[in-house]
Amino acid sequence: MNHLFRAALAVGLLGTGTAFAADHNEATGTKADHIADIDDVYTWHKNDGKVVVIVTFGGPGADPVGTLGALDADVIYGVHIDTNADSVADKDVWVRFGEDTMGAWGVQFTGIPGGDAVTEGAVQTTLDAGAGLSAAAGVYDDPFFFDFQGLGDTLTTAALSFDSSRDSFAGKNVNAFVFEMDATAVGATSFKLWATSGRK
Numbered sequence: 329m330n331h332l333f334r335a336a337l338a339v340g341l342l343g344t345g346t347a348f349a350a351d352h353n354e355a356t357g358t359k360a361d362h363i364a365d366i367d368d369v370y371t372w373h374k375n376d377g378k379v380v381v382i383v384t385f386g387g388p389g390a391d392p393v394g395t396l397g398a399l400d401a402d403v404i405y406g407v408h409i410d411t412n413a414d415s416v417a418d419k420d421v422w423v424r425f426g427e428d429t430m431g432a433w434g435v436q437f438t439g440i441p442g443g444d445a446v447t448e449g450a451v452q453t454t455l456d457a458g459a460g461l462s463a464a465a466g467v468y469d470d471p472f473f474f475d476f477q478g479l480g481d482t483l484t485t486a487a488l489s490f491d492s493s494r495d496s497f498a499g500k501n502v503n504a505f506v507f508e509m510d511a512t513a514v515g516a517t518s519f520k521l522w523a524t525s526g527r528k
Contacts, residue, residue, distance in 0.1 A: 362386055363400045364525040367470075367502060369407075371521055378461065378508045381407055381421075383523045384470065386503040398503075399425040399433050399451075405505065406524045409441070411516035418515070423465070423505050425451070435465040435505065442510025457507060465505035 367384040374380060383405060386398065404424045408417035421439045428434065436448040437457065444458035452466035478490035 361527065363398050363503070364403045364527055366405070366523050366525055369521070369523050373511060374508075377511050379511050379514060380506065380508055381521065382504055382506045383407060383423075384468075384502045384504040385525065399427070400527075401426045402528045404526050406526070408522050408524065409514060410520040411514065413520065415520070421507065421509075425465070435463075437463050437505075437507055440507050440509050441515075442513030443507075447507075459510060461508040461510065463505070463507035466503070467501050468504050470500045470502035 363386040365385060367386070368382075369384075370380075370382040372380055385405065401424070404422060407421040407423070409419040409421075410416060411418045419439065419441055421437060421441075424436050426434050426436065433451045434449060435451050435455075436446065437443075437455075438446050440447060440457050440461060440463065442459050443461040443463075447455050447457040447463050449455040451464075453464065455463045457463045475490050475492075475494045477494060481487075481489035
């Protein structure tokens with residue numbers, strides 16, 4: 329496989345809150361393959377022993393929120409988990425999309441820790457991933473928050489001008505997939521997690 333490699337790093341600590349990585353200013357080559365471009369990675373530990381992972385990609389889009397954005401069956405997304413701090417993945421979750429003859433899109437997850445070997449179904453649907461876990465994919469309102477106007481004003485005036493009520497990403501679409509994994513099945517109380525994309 330000839331990989332267009334994009335990665336975002338998040339460090340998950342099961343005893344703490346949320347970790348995330350953001351990536352919104354791309355090189356020309358990456359921008360040319362919009363749907364394979366990873367935007368953000370979010371992960372957090374829930375009180376019920378589950379770890380949630382969200383990866384956004386291909387955004388933000390201009391379509392109305394809730395409108396399915398472009399997907400590509402030739403792109404595969406990976407979430408890689410390093411449980412022993414050697415920067416080598418010990419577990420991998422693979423996500424890919426496919427379109428049926430009627431034009432309906434589906435998603436497939438493989439390797440969710442603690443879940444079924446394969447979880448698949450329609451996009452914009454909560455899927456049963458086995459053992460009380462769930463997974464989903466589709467298009468959502470971009471959760472990333474940033475005030476671009478505040479950044480511009482700060483650079484112009486040299487005075488901090490950010491406004492927490494002003495979100496430049498509000499109402500913008502982003503493609504995403506989300507899944508829960510069992511914290512025990514991850515195999516470590518702390519871990520490194522990153523996401524990649526590749527194209528055939």
